[in-house]
Amino acid sequence: MEDSIHEVEHEHINQRGNESKAVSSLSADRLLEKLLRPELAMLYTDLKAYGERALKKPLPSLSFRLYRQFSDAGERKAYEQAYFDRRGRLAAVAMLALDPARPDALQALEEMLWNVCDEYTWCLPAHLGTGEVDQVNGNIDLFAAETVHMLAEMVTIHADRLDRLVIERIRFEAERRIFAPLYRDQQKFHWQTADHNWSAVCGGCCGMAALLLSEDETTLRESISHTVGCMNAFLSGYGEDGGCAEGIGYWVYGFGYFIYYAEMLREYSEGELDLLTGSKIAAIAAFPLRVHLSGGTFVNYSDSAEQEEIPSGLLSLLASRVGLQVDLPLHIPLLTDDPCHRWAHLARNVMWSDPAVYGDEGVSGQVECGFIFQNLGWMVAKGVLHSPSNQRSSGAPLHVAISVKGGHNDEPHNHNDLGQFIIHCGGENILCDPGAGLYTQAYFAPGRERLFHISSSGHNVPLIEGQEQSSGRQAQAHVLEAKLAADGGELNTTLDLTSAYPGAASLARYTRQFHWKMASGGSSNGAELRLIDRFQWKSRRESSAEPFSSADDSDAGYSSVVERWMSRVQPEVVKSGILCWQGVQGTVHMVYDANHWQVFTEAMNIVDHDNVPVTFYRTSLSWIGAVGDSDHRIEGYDPLETVCEVRFIIEPKKGETEVNMHE
Incomplete structure (x- = not known):
């Protein structure tokens, strides 16, 4: 040229x-x-x-x-x-x-x-x-x-x-x-x-x-x-x-x-x-x-x-x-x-x-029903829910979507956000990304990853053993699977995010799976995102310089996980194990295992890129169960694992908070 x-x-x-x-x-x-x-x-x-x-x-x-x-x-x-x-x-x-x-x-x-x-x-x-x-x-x-x-x-x-x-x-x-x-x-x-x-x-x-x-x-x-x-x-x-x-x-x-x-x-x-x-x-x-x-x-x-x-x-x-x-x-x-x-x-x-x-x-629909950015490591799936006019004032189609982010933590204007995802419904990102913070000297200076908008603490990603994600090119999401149906109705993605948490001494491997599926007709009219996080842990002999003691037969307590979800909408507790975010046109229900995860929501009062006060609600799920399903040990490595599986169910907004939550 x-x-x-x-x-x-x-x-x-x-x-x-x-x-x-x-x-x-x-x-x-x-x-x-x-x-x-x-x-x-x-x-x-x-x-x-x-x-x-x-x-x-x-x-x-x-x-x-x-x-x-x-x-x-x-x-x-x-x-x-x-x-x-x-x-x-x-x-x-x-x-x-x-x-x-x-x-x-x-x-x-x-x-x-x-x-x-x-x-x-x-x-x-x-x-x-x-x-x-x-x-x-x-x-x-x-x-x-x-x-x-x-x-x-x-x-x-x-x-x-x-x-x-x-x-x-x-x-x-x-x-x-x-x-x-x-x-x-x-x-x-x-x-x-x-x-x-x-x-x-x-x-x-x-x-x-x-x-x-x-x-x-x-x-x-x-x-x-x-x-x-x-x-x-x-x-x-x-x-x-x-x-x-x-x-x-x-x-x-x-x-x-x-x-x-x-x-x-x-x-x-x-x-x-x-x-x-x-x-x-x-x-x-x-x-x-x-x-x-x-x-x-x-x-x-x-x-x-x-x-x-x-x-x-x-x-x-x-x-x-x-x-x-x-x-x-x-x-x-x-x-x-x-x-x-x-x-x-x-x-x-x-x-x-x-x-x-x-x-x-509203008439022609999206040009594309989703796209996988192979080089960038982003995935987007879109769909439309149709609801009776008596449920929504216009009776117009309700657009829903999900996006998942891979990439690495040394991108231009980088946030430490590997594995971040967005749930969208009716023109609103209900589970959201905080976007840009106020540009100050500190925003572009060493230590910037401690700021809310940049830190993984402001994103829909976990805290592992008290450690946030690290900065740098070495922190990279490895895409193990990325499959999108031609009509955008189904997306399956698996990311290996282990390298994002080098400070988590006990972590052997962390993978995040997304399974997105639109309803295929019948009486159901919604979409579902099933998220599965798997945290595999090292044994004490691998994660510590101290001699291994056979008397210490449990690794529970030293490998902690806190999952986090960000929204501008304050969630409501429907009942034990079910939370609901009520959007303007749609609702997102989260179904989780209350026997192993404790829920807590806090208001994060900050300012946005234009220095305007804004409140985000960070909902945390803290692991309270035991690590691993057995106490047998293999020489040099123990197959210990913590699994967090949640379902996000997206539906048109209804007069009552009714949702199909059967397993």
């Missing part, structure tokens, strides 16, 4: 004069025409409200005190709120200024552009170490890259009306802050070879800015070669299954900017340079629909949210370019839906959103 790019580079650069720099889709008239379409009415209202407020108030200051908060105290929220509000105001006013009858918006836009050029750094303090001058000069992080791209597109769109001094100032700052260190000095940045979102976002944003702003042929050639290298690094982080270990939120971020650059490069080269080819690209494009469970709720392992706004422009473009079948109802995200107020998403939602490519989940 790179060879063909270099062959046509000179031809396409030489064909373009200085006055034809703008990619044709980036014109004020075309953007305004798109913005005024009826389906974008809510977006336009949101933009206008945000923009009108921005015209009345000065930009928030990025003061020295705010800048120093991260290096002094590890606090990043206050600076970033001001930083992203500035970007949001600029984006909204740039859209208002499309209207020729709004000279006030154009004048405000010029002031804001000039103000952003005055910023000490376009990087976030959290990405600058201690934030000293030598760490600022020539540094390019995600948001410096996003900023130069935003400014480049705004200059291109409003080129005929902006004051030339503003345009020249932006060119100067882009050259000084981005193009010189990156393309001319060829300074090395960690993200250039990263196999995650940084390479696509940083490389793609800088590359798009160069296509739009650079007037130097050498710089243009270097930018294309450099950016394609970044994109190849980014794609190396995906397997052929197209799975994103960082989760759906970072798929939007990384793959979104990959697509944005690829489309601009294709248009720039008049179709000669096309990065959107091959089966791997198609598989990556399909990822969000494969992990969409129902109702806009997704599998949210790692630092992703359950409810994710996928840019409508991005999905529309993928539908037209790689044939993605979209089984989601049309929803065009608002500027205020994105806390970072990203210009790239906003502009492409306006330019590319196509209602014709969207389906209706």
Whole structure:
């Protein structure tokens, strides 16, 4: 691919004069025409409200005190709120200024552009170490890259009306802050070879800015070669299954900017340079629909949210370019839906959103009934329960699903969560994943695995001999079985998770089995997940340096297990051995052996990624039985085992908590 790019580079650069720099889709008239379409009415209202407020108030200051908060105290929220509000105001006013009858918006836009050029750094303090001058000069992080791209597109769109001094100032700052260190000095940045979102976002944003702003042929050639290298690094982080270990939120971020650059490069080269080819690209494009469970709720392992706004422009473009079948109802995200107020998403939602490519989940059902990500180690199974209209107000199908996570504990934005699973019902993850925590200095520092969102203590995985899962690549889920029925009605998966618990001295082997089955008709109308955890223990002579005593004929008491289940719903005790989580549209009953397991639920009051208080209910099952079924011993090893078997029964919500719980 790179060879063909270099062959046509000179031809396409030489064909373009200085006055034809703008990619044709980036014109004020075309953007305004798109913005005024009826389906974008809510977006336009949101933009206008945000923009009108921005015209009345000065930009928030990025003061020295705010800048120093991260290096002094590890606090990043206050600076970033001001930083992203500035970007949001600029984006909204740039859209208002499309209207020729709004000279006030154009004048405000010029002031804001000039103000952003005055910023000490376009990087976030959290990405600058201690934030000293030598760490600022020539540094390019995600948001410096996003900023130069935003400014480049705004200059291109409003080129005929902006004051030339503003345009020249932006060119100067882009050259000084981005193009010189990156393309001319060829300074090395960690993200250039990263196999995650940084390479696509940083490389793609800088590359798009160069296509739009650079007037130097050498710089243009270097930018294309450099950016394609970044994109190849980014794609190396995906397997052929197209799975994103960082989760759906970072798929939007990384793959979104990959697509944005690829489309601009294709248009720039008049179709000669096309990065959107091959089966791997198609598989990556399909990822969000494969992990969409129902109702806009997704599998949210790692630092992703359950409810994710996928840019409508991005999905529309993928539908037209790689044939993605979209089984989601049309929803065009608002500027205020994105806390970072990203210009790239906003502009492409306006330019590319196509209602014709969207389906209706309630009518057409899922495109796929499940998927096994062989490289990633994730499994997803989906199904539909049908209930009489007198049980549910709409009588509509109830979507249910399960997801299981393998992988390893050194993934991008890693959580120590091998064996984690999600039970979904009616647009709600009832047994859930906590997703991302509040980003602070500690969140990315050594010892981060002690934080609730990252630790295995915040996931649906056990505590073994008082030990949580360990961090590192060596902690890996070995998939022993993964079978999914073609209709998604049955999933059987077995994981060996022994390596996740090196601190459990007595543990010889730990396997987790999942058996998921949808009801196949008759009077039953539900789904069942049967989970079987097997903990095999070493004998005392293996797990201790002390001499083995034949008088000590029991290993009970030194090999403890606590199973844990996370939910935003507080469970209710139906009777001994049965718990129930009542969701909005469905219920999940858990049936367990109360003779051997003691149940306890505690409220975990924390804050989420946006610093909003949230409560999770962690339900624990503590082993109170005896280890092993016999007291005979084999030389060097004792076949001692603890087994936890539970059934999760998922049904449409009923007036009474009735469930088929016979064994």
